Amino acid sequence: xxxxxxxxxxxxxxxxxxxxxxxxxxxxxxxxxxxxxxxxxxxxxxxxxxxxxxxxxxxxxxxxxxxxxxxxxxxxxxxxxxxxxxxxxxxxxxxxxxxxxxxxxxxxxxxxxxxxxxxxxxxxxxxxxxxxxxxxxxxxxxxxxxxxxxxxxxxxxxxxxxxxxxxxxxxxxxxxxxxxxxxxxxxxxxxxxxxxxxxxxxxxxxxxxxxxxxxxxxxxxxxxxxxxxxxxxxxxxx
Amino acid sequence: xxxxxxxxxxxxxxxxxxxxxxxxxxxxxxxxxxxxxxxxxxxxxxxxxxxxxxxxxxxxxxxxxxxxxxxxxxxxxxxxxxxxxxxxxxxxxxxxxxxxxxxxxxxxxxxxxxxxxxxxxxxxxxxxxxxxxxxxxxxxxxxxxxxxxxxxxxxxxxxxxxxxxxxxxxxxxxxxxxxxxxxxxxxxxxxxxxxxxxxxxxxxxxxxxxxxxxxxxxxxxxxxxxxxxxxxxxxxxx
DNA sequence: AAACATCTTTCTTTCGAAAATCCTGCATGC
DNA sequence: GCATGCAGGATTTTCGAAAGAAAGATGTTT
Numbered sequence: 357x358x359x360x361x362x363x364x365x366x367x368x369x370x371x372x373x374x375x376x377x378x379x380x381x382x383x384x385x386x387x388x389x390x391x392x393x394x395x396x397x398x399x400x401x402x403x404x405x406x407x408x409x410x411x412x413x414x415x416x417x418x419x420x421x422x423x424x425x426x427x428x429x430x431x432x433x434x435x436x437x438x439x440x441x442x443x444x445x446x447x448x449x450x451x452x453x454x455x456x457x458x459x460x461x462x463x464x465x466x467x468x469x470x471x472x473x474x475x476x477x478x479x480x481x482x483x484x485x486x487x488x489x490x491x492x493x494x495x496x497x498x499x500x501x502x503x504x505x506x507x508x509x510x511x512x513x514x515x516x517x518x519x520x521x522x523x524x525x526x527x528x529x530x531x532x533x534x535x536x537x538x539x540x541x542x543x544x545x546x547x548x549x550x551x552x553x554x555x556x557x558x559x560x561x562x563x564x565x566x567x568x569x570x571x572x573x574x575x576x577x578x579x580x581x582x583x584x585x586x587x588x589x590x591x592x593x594x
Numbered sequence: 595x596x597x598x599x600x601x602x603x604x605x606x607x608x609x610x611x612x613x614x615x616x617x618x619x620x621x622x623x624x625x626x627x628x629x630x631x632x633x634x635x636x637x638x639x640x641x642x643x644x645x646x647x648x649x650x651x652x653x654x655x656x657x658x659x660x661x662x663x664x665x666x667x668x669x670x671x672x673x674x675x676x677x678x679x680x681x682x683x684x685x686x687x688x689x690x691x692x693x694x695x696x697x698x699x700x701x702x703x704x705x706x707x708x709x710x711x712x713x714x715x716x717x718x719x720x721x722x723x724x725x726x727x728x729x730x731x732x733x734x735x736x737x738x739x740x741x742x743x744x745x746x747x748x749x750x751x752x753x754x755x756x757x758x759x760x761x762x763x764x765x766x767x768x769x770x771x772x773x774x775x776x777x778x779x780x781x782x783x784x785x786x787x788x789x790x791x792x793x794x795x796x797x798x799x800x801x802x803x804x805x806x807x808x809x810x811x812x813x814x815x816x817x818x819x820x821x822x823x824x825x826x827x828x829x830x831x832x
Numbered sequence: 833a834a835a836c837a838t839c840t841t842t843c844t845t846t847c848g849a850a851a852a853t854c855c856t857g858c859a860t861g862c
Numbered sequence: 863g864c865a866t867g868c869a870g871g872a873t874t875t876t877c878g879a880a881a882g883a884a885a886g887a888t889g890t891t892t
Contacts, residue, residue, distance in 0.1 A: 371666060372846065373654075397874070407847050409647055412875085416611075416651045420658045422758075428609060429853055431874055441757075448758045455689055519679075520660075520686045524762070610876065635844070645877050650845085667883055669844055 376414035385533045395432040446582040449528040454571040456513035456521040461567045468515040475511040479504040539585045614652035623771045633670040684820040687766040692809040694751035694759040699805045706753040713749040717742040777823045
């Protein structure tokens with residue numbers, strides 16, 4: 357490569373296209389780019405210090421993941437958000453993960469159980485460390501929390517035996533983050549909901565091999581989150 | 595564009611990237627490229643008369659659609675096929691489309707019913723025109739038949755109200771075609787299965803608003819296809 | 833002969849410029 | 863006044879070449 361202005365960031369061993377993909381996805385999910393905003397290539401080139409080709413490759417991938425829209429000779433734009441889409445994401449995610457959870461409960465072995473317990477514990481510690489403080493969470497703290505959160509949900513469905521279900525779950529998770537993160541950045545209505553308790557209930561039902569109960573609890577978990585987000589979205593922008 | 599060697603094909607109004615995407619996808623699904631085969635860019639450039647950029651964009655899209663594999667600095671290859679993957683596709687498709695069918699049955703209006711009847715009729719005509727002949731179907735005939743077939747299945751779930759479910763259904767359909775088309779090219783065990791009757795049963799249950807029955811029939815429909823493919827795959831290459 | 837380093841070749845990836853297209857504002861004609 | 867057509871600029875898309883990395887070949891040492 358011609359230029360090598362290493363800004364000392366610990367991500368050297370990626371291709372430019374992969375870097376573009378990650379940064380773009382991260383910036384879209386974090387809401388740094390507004391929904392609907394056009395993603396001009398010159399702008400992105402300057403922002404990320406990359407050339408057109410890797411940017412376009414990343415945008416094409418993100419297009420099929422529903423994070424960006426592509427119009428034939430009119431370039432790309434951030435996929436819009438709406439309450440309808442938010443419900444579609446969460447309901448689809450519920451469908452996928454409930455099925456995956458059921459299958460995991462059927463097939464899960466000792467490692468699966470251990471993975472769930474470990475992930476729950478790690479998430480629980482993180483919550484206790486950050487939540488009771490009551491202050492606004494920094495971006496890094498929120499990010500660390502969200503990683504633990506996802507790892508717990510991933511542990512639940514780890515033994516479903518279907519690459520596609522796990523993959524879809526991951527993709528739908530990314531999409532939900534577009535709605536969750538802005539909602540969490542705003543003031544969370546404290547006390548109205550004990551997320552940690554919901555997690556524990558789901559874990560208990562899974563370990564007790566009660567598939568029906570676990571699925572119901574998981575679906576309710578996602579539904580409550582969606583309702584919270586809807587409440588925050590409704591008064592404000594459509 | 596510099597070169598303009600229009601080969602008189604009726605597809606002028608696409609970008610090169612879109613053309614690359616369609617042709618690549620079509621060639622992979624039709625089995626013209628072997629599963630696992632490396633997709634060298636120079637080879638593709640010559641084959642399609644396109645440059646690297648649009649090809650890479652297409653390959654990146656196909657990567658997220660599970661039709662091609664991408665290795666970091668080692669290029670692309672056709673995604674491999676296996677009996678396990680085949681079952682994963684059909685089971686995931688069953689999950690998605692059964693849910694979409696149920697919702698369509700709940701919400702479907704007159705247009706929805708009319709669409710199903712029309713699509714069934716068109717498919718039925720096509721089958722009657724081609725099937726009783728008993729001879730090998732040409733590529734074009736098979737392709738026309740498959741389009742009708744998909745349109746029928748799409749009509750069933752048209753009113754599910756979820757963009758994501760319809761989209762997933764389409765993508766999973768493309769994946770299943772990778773297994774169905776080679777199986778259909780080989781000698782189909784005639785008489786062991788009346789696909790047209792299965793379709794009629796599904797349609798009847800849907801129009802009768804019997805969601806449970808329709809879902810069971812649809813799932814069985816896909817399961818039988820998978821079993822037929824498995825029987826054809828097993829004796830031969832893994 | 834095996835292990836290792838180095839060179840060569842092959843292929844991917846990235847770049848920057850050229851070409852094609854779209855959009856905007858303005859003038860022209862009805 | 864309103865539609866229509868036409869420059870000019872902005873933006874996307876495509877191209878071909880250059881740079882970079884992996885795989886393979888060659889030769890050297892133990």
